[in-house]
Amino acid sequence: MESTGDGGARTVGEVGERGILTEVFGVLAEHGAGADGLLVGPGDDTAHLRVRSGAVLATTDTMVRGQDWLDEWSTGEDVGHKIVTQNLADLASMGGRGTGVLITLLCEPELPLAWCRDLTTGLARACARAGVPVVGGDLSAAGPGVVAVSVTALGELGEGIPAAVLRSGARPGDVLAVSGPLGRSGAGLGQLRAGRRAGRWVDHHRRPWVDLEQGPVAARVGATAMIDVSDGLGRDGARVARASGVDLVLDEAAVAGLAGRLAPEVGEQDALRAVLGGGEEHELLATFPPGRVPAGWVVLGRVEAAQEEPGVRLGEQELDPSGGGWDHFGG
Ligand SMILES: Nc1ncnc2c1ncn2[C@@H]1O[C@H](COP(=O)(O)OP(=O)(O)OP(=O)(O)O)[C@@H](O)[C@H]1O
Numbered sequence: 587m588e589s590t591g592d593g594g595a596r597t598v599g600e601v602g603e604r605g606i607l608t609e610v611f612g613v614l615a616e617h618g619a620g621a622d623g624l625l626v627g628p629g630d631d632t633a634h635l636r637v638r639s640g641a642v643l644a645t646t647d648t649m650v651r652g653q654d655w656l657d658e659w660s661t662g663e664d665v666g667h668k669i670v671t672q673n674l675a676d677l678a679s680m681g682g683r684g685t686g687v688l689i690t691l692l693c694e695p696e697l698p699l700a701w702c703r704d705l706t707t708g709l710a711r712a713c714a715r716a717g718v719p720v721v722g723g724d725l726s727a728a729g730p731g732v733v734a735v736s737v738t739a740l741g742e743l744g745e746g747i748p749a750a751v752l753r754s755g756a757r758p759g760d761v762l763a764v765s766g767p768l769g770r771s772g773a774g775l776g777q778l779r780a781g782r783r784a785g786r787w788v789d790h791h792r793r794p795w796v797d798l799e800q801g802p803v804a805a806r807v808g809a810t811a812m813i814d815v816s817d818g819l820g821r822d823g824a825r826v827a828r829a830s831g832v833d834l835v836l837d838e839a840a841v842a843g844l845a846g847r848l849a850p851e852v853g854e855q856d857a858l859r860a861v862l863g864g865g866e867e868h869e870l871l872a873t874f875p876p877g878r879v880p881a882g883w884v885v886l887g888r889v890e891a892a893q894e895e896p897g898v899r900l901g902e903q904e905l906d907p908s909g910g911g912w913d914h915f916g917g
C-alpha cells in the first residue's frame with residue numbers, strides 16, 4: 587500500500603478521505619493482526635467474518651477530545667490504545683473475546699494527518715496484542731475543535747462457556763473479587779490534572795491494559811455476575827447490585843490494601859477516592875460462589891441480601907452511587 591509519507595504537517599482536510607485511508611491502511615498493514623475467520627477486511631463495503639459459535643457479542647465506546655482526553659496529556663496513540671482496551675474489556679466482562687473492531691473517526695478538517703496516523707498505530711498495536719483484527723470503520727468531518735473516535739467491537743464467548751455472564755446473577759453468599767488493582771487510572775488522572783506528565787499511574791491512565799483472558803477464565807469457573815470497572819468501583823458495583831437485587835459489601839481492609847499501593851505517591855485521601863471512584867480502570871469486577879475465585883484475583887468483599895435499596899457498602903457505610911465515579915452528563 588502506498589503511504590503518504592511522514593504524515594508531515596498536512597491536515598486530514600488537505601489529503602481528503604482517500605489520503606487518510608491510504609495512511610490508515612498502511613498502518614494497519616504494518617501492525618495488523620490477521621484472523622482465520624476474516625473473509626473480507628477493510629476496503630470493501632462491509633467486512634465479512636466467519637462466526638464460530640453462532641452468536642456474536644457487540645459493544646461500542648466513544649472518546650471525545652476535551653471530554654475523554656486532552657491533547658496536552660494524551661497522544662493519538664494513547665487514545666487508540668485506550669479505546670481498544672475499553673471495548674475489549676466490555677467483551678471480556680461477558681466471558682468473551684474480540685473477533686474484530688470497527689473504527690470511526692469524526693474530526694475537524696484541521697486535524698493533522700499525523701495525529702490520525704498515531705491513532706491508528708495505537709489502535710492497531712493494541713488490537714494486535716489482543717489478537718483481534720481491525721475490520722473496517724468510517725470517516726466524517728466535524729466542526730472546529732471536534733475530534734471523536736468511536737470503536738465498535740465484535741466478539742464471541744470463549745470456548746466452553748455456555749452463556750454470557752450478566753450483571754444480574756450475583757447471589758447472597760457469593761464472593762466479590764476484582765481481576766487486578768484498582769485506582770491506578772484515577773490516580774494518574776489526578777496527577778495529570780495537577781500538571782504531572784510522567785509516572786506509572788499517569789502512564790496507566792494514558793494506556794490502561796488488563797488481562798483480557800481473565801473474563802473467559804472467570805466465566806469458566808462459574809462467575810455469577812461480571813462488569814468491567816469503567817466508571818468507578820462504587821458506580822459499577824452499584825450497577826451489579828441493582829441488576830442482581832443484592833448488596834455488595836466491600837471489606838475495609840481489602841479496600842485499604844488497594845489504596846495503600848497508591849498512597850505513597852498521591853496521598854491517602856486521593857488514593858481512597860481513586861480506588862472507590864476512579865474510572866477507566868477496566869479491571870473486571872465479578873462475583874463467584876465461595877471457593878471459586880480464580881488465582882491472581884483480589885477478593886474485595888461479599889454479596890449479601892439487600893438491606894434496603896440494593897447498593898454498595900463499605901463495611902457498615904452505604905456508598906453514595908452518585909458521590910464518586912464518572913458520569914458524562916454529571917449525574
Ligand atoms: N444510545 C444508546 N442506545 C442504545 N443503547 C445504549 C445507548 N447508550 C448505551 N446503551 C446501552 O446501555 C447499556 C449501558 O451502557 P454503558 O455505556 O453504561 O455500558 P458500558 O459500555 O459497560 O460502560 P462504559 O461505556 O462506561 O464502558 C449498554 O448495554 C449499552 O449498550
Ligand SMILES: Cc1ncc(C[n+]2csc(CCOP(=O)(O)O)c2C)c(N)n1
Pocket residue numbers: 647648652653654655656672775816817864865866912
Ligand atoms: C479530559 C478528561 N477528563 C476526564 C476524564 C475522566 N473520564 C472520562 S470518561 C471516564 C469514564 C469512562 O467513560 P465511558 O463511560 O465513556 O467508558 C472518565 C473517568 C478523562 N479521561 N479526560
Ligand SMILES: [Mg+2]
Pocket residue numbers: 675676679813814815816
Ligand atoms: Mg462495561
